[in-house]
Amino acid sequence: MGALLALALWTLSLLNSSCEVVKMDHPNFPPMSATADEKIASDHTAFRNCEEAVQAFATQGKGQVTDRQYSVSPEWGNVLRAKVALGAGLASAIPVVCWSKPGQDAELVVDTQGPGL
Amino acid sequence: MLTDRLGKAWRAQRESTAIDSTMRFSDKGLVLGAGAILAPAGESGRDISIDELRLRALLTAADLRPPAATGLAHLRKAAECWNRGEDGLAAMHLALSGLGRLEQPEQDAHRVFLAAGLLAAGVDADAIIDAVASGAPASERLGKFSPDQPRVAAGSGRTSGQWTTTGSGPAVGSASPADRSPVARPRRGAAPRPTSPDLSSGPGEGEVNPNTITAIAQPYSGPDACYRAKADCYRNTIEESFSHGQANDNWNRWQREQVLRCSIAETVCEAVGFVVEKTPILRRGAVIYPDRGVVISEKGWSDYLYIPAPARGRIPPLRRSL
Numbered sequence: 001m002g003a004l005l006a007l008a009l010w011t012l013s014l015l016n017s018s019c020e021v022v023k024m025d026h027p028n029f030p031p032m033s034a035t036a037d038e039k040i041a042s043d044h045t046a047f048r049n050c051e052e053a054v055q056a057f058a059t060q061g062k063g064q065v066t067d068r069q070y071s072v073s074p075e076w077g078n079v080l081r082a083k084v085a086l087g088a089g090l091a092s093a094i095p096v097v098c099w100s101k102p103g104q105d106a107e108l109v110v111d112t113q114g115p116g117l
Numbered sequence: 118m119l120t121d122r123l124g125k126a127w128r129a130q131r132e133s134t135a136i137d138s139t140m141r142f143s144d145k146g147l148v149l150g151a152g153a154i155l156a157p158a159g160e161s162g163r164d165i166s167i168d169e170l171r172l173r174a175l176l177t178a179a180d181l182r183p184p185a186a187t188g189l190a191h192l193r194k195a196a197e198c199w200n201r202g203e204d205g206l207a208a209m210h211l212a213l214s215g216l217g218r219l220e221q222p223e224q225d226a227h228r229v230f231l232a233a234g235l236l237a238a239g240v241d242a243d244a245i246i247d248a249v250a251s252g253a254p255a256s257e258r259l260g261k262f263s264p265d266q267p268r269v270a271a272g273s274g275r276t277s278g279q280w281t282t283t284g285s286g287p288a289v290g291s292a293s294p295a296d297r298s299p300v301a302r303p304r305r306g307a308a309p310r311p312t313s314p315d316l317s318s319g320p321g322e323g324e325v326n327p328n329t330i331t332a333i334a335q336p337y338s339g340p341d342a343c344y345r346a347k348a349d350c351y352r353n354t355i356e357e358s359f360s361h362g363q364a365n366d367n368w369n370r371w372q373r374e375q376v377l378r379c380s381i382a383e384t385v386c387e388a389v390g391f392v393v394e395k396t397p398i399l400r401r402g403a404v405i406y407p408d409r410g411v412v413i414s415e416k417g418w419s420d421y422l423y424i425p426a427p428a429r430g431r432i433p434p435l436r437r438s439l
Contacts, residue, residue, distance in 0.1 A: 029403060049398040049399075052396065052398055052399075053392070053396055053398060053399040056392045056395070056396040056399065057388065057389065057392045057402075060388045060391055060392050061384075061385070061388050086381075086385075094385065100398075104400075105397075105398050105399060105400035105416075106398055106399050106400070107399070107400060107401045107402065107403075108389065108392075108393075108399060108401070108402040108403070109402070109403040109404070109405065110385055110389055110402070110403070110404045110405070111405045112378060112381055112382035112385055112404060112405060112406060112407055113378070113405055113406070113407050113409070114407075
């Protein structure tokens, strides 16, 4: 029930972000590039969840993770941005963003809008 | 008895063949379900010929309703594209047809298999369509055909000797399939597709209306959300192309690439769903499609949540700084 409620709330927030111009500056997943309020993280131990999640996605797609960027966001927590080269006719890698807050499981978003072909 | 033979054949087929819940092209032709051939290919695997009556019967068995004319037109175009080696466009037209999506794969595939077997045994395609339309459980109705049934009389204007649902003569097939009223039976369990323009009506067969305005997005939840997102992505690609006026080489190239991106997005979507389910520390995953539709998978959920792209021109692009 809790998961259902959480999903419903997340869905509603996504819908809001899709329909209102003003909300587009705050999409409900982290932007694909780091924002000014994020700090680059040199210690990557807190990113283990995201490391594992991104690696699992890359492994599933028989791809490789490249261009990792670690940052800490006041809004999203630990944010790992990376690219996953999946091959399969793509000339460039697909951007992936994973984020997690302390004590929480990770979330992942993959952007397929712009992979080069 | 034919029913018994088909039952045995089905069990054998299931042991050796996985079910495709959507249509695809193979070297045998256009296939659906447990290897049922909707339209056979020649030796090259490319020269697919469509027998419209056969196609109508099999798709009616699959979807529990007769296929829309525009859907069939898309299938014809898909076959043309496939025959020319344009696999991406062929896949796009398959998706745009909106036909042959097996929502209950095992049962739906079984019906298609039965219908294909009945056609092979000489049962008239119109009789199969009528059997599915008549209201009782479709598999039962399809299984009730037997060689003892009345056959079409010679000189009736239809292929004589084939089994029909009524006595001899043209009773069943006196009207062409195109003249038939659609079967007023909604597909069971099917959720409405509020996000998609109605492809069953339009300016002409097989063409997406360039004036169609994408409906206001509504979310959809289901196991086939990745596929639906891809189909909408294809459709939005076409509309975007139309919105920029006359086709030219650049737009044709962009369209081909975008179609491929839509297809890749579906694969990525399924992969993300799998990874979310199998990776303990990952609770949720999302995929942004090329048309800005988003599909979300949540751990423990068999269904995906699809949030279609907002209507064109309503909002600025989501992606701002890649």
